[in-house]
Amino acid sequence: MSSVAIIDYGMGNLHSISKAVEHVSGDMRVVVTADPIQIGRANRVIFPGVGAVRDCVQELERLGLDELIRNLAGIKPLLGVCLGMQALLESSEENGGTACLGLFAGQVKRFPEGLTDPASGERLKIPHMGWNQVRQHSHPLWEGIPQDSRFYFVHSFYAQPEQSQECVGVTEYGLEFASAVARDGIFAVQFHPEKSQHAGLQLLANFVNWDGQD
Template sequence: MITIVDYGGGNLTSVARAVSFLGFTPCITGDADEIRTADRIIFPGVGAAGAAMTAMEQGGIDLAMKEAFNAGVPMLGICVGCQIIMDQSQENDAVCLGLIPGEVRAFPQRMPSPEGGRLKVPHMGWNGLTVIRDHPLLQGVKKDDEFYFVHSYFPVPKDEGAVFGTTDYGVSFTSALGMDNLFATQFHLEKSGEPGLLILKNFCVWKPC
């Protein structure tokens, strides 16, 4: 059973379909007790960090997530779910879960493009992933694999050891990070074709040390 956290962030059905396609059983829930006792947790999201944190706090999901993390439950964050694991976000000046030390920053609004002109914000579309260090969830990812992004903010971990992959978009930013039993991607696994499904499958069988 793969528990998918419903905190009003959207994309739940797409993630559940991807999990089912891989042969695993998804369970979408916003119940804090179910999250607290889950065997494996995915927290996806589309939206703003402030709204996500408010919804989580109102339902006690924030505390349940912290308890699950401290208990060693395998956890996977996607997009906004990758951002709210940090200490704080510039988006809405939100105080986040603090599972991985660091902050979430906004892309500069006027970033020069290598080809001339300006890059658009949000960063939207396909882009590459440079793997910085090995991780079980990145096993099988190829150098030319691309993933689908939709975001205006990105995570900045305090500890470089938490960074497993980076992506270039005007600036080089962390797009895959993790610590202990937690891993997260700024890109949408459920929208990234075979490479995204590969990482998702790796998560579904991952046994953190």
């Protein structure tokens, strides 16, 4: 039987994501775990994230999961969500500068203060919270999701990948940022698919059926 492991590194609420994955995964086994053996056995892995990036990376290192995640590239499909996307870049400005897992070349930056909407001139609040559009670049995980669909975001930092071909989704919030990145069977999103109603559930359904090919 096919299985999906959701990495639990002790930082937050994984109820929502596990419920949403169960909702779309039929009779697949969904496990929420920090056990490297269980993660190693799963067919697909989800790396969720809430909280601060330094705590996240430290906990992964303590549990011996950092190397495991790095080694998943090209081996089995991996989905990073929110902080789980940011932690896949090389480093983040959060917590005074934090080295991350480095699966994607590039940095995570804080939204600058005094951000305004270019069209309306309206002051933009931080965190970027709510439903925003994602301009999709061709990738199998967008299958069945209309172009420019809205997803639910909550974040104050954003990823800036160096390789433009690794950016597969772009969102505007005063500036353009990468809301989805992908390479070698890894797909990572800044938004919360588990909180993004139909579009989010479709993305999760696509992931649990994905063979990891672009």
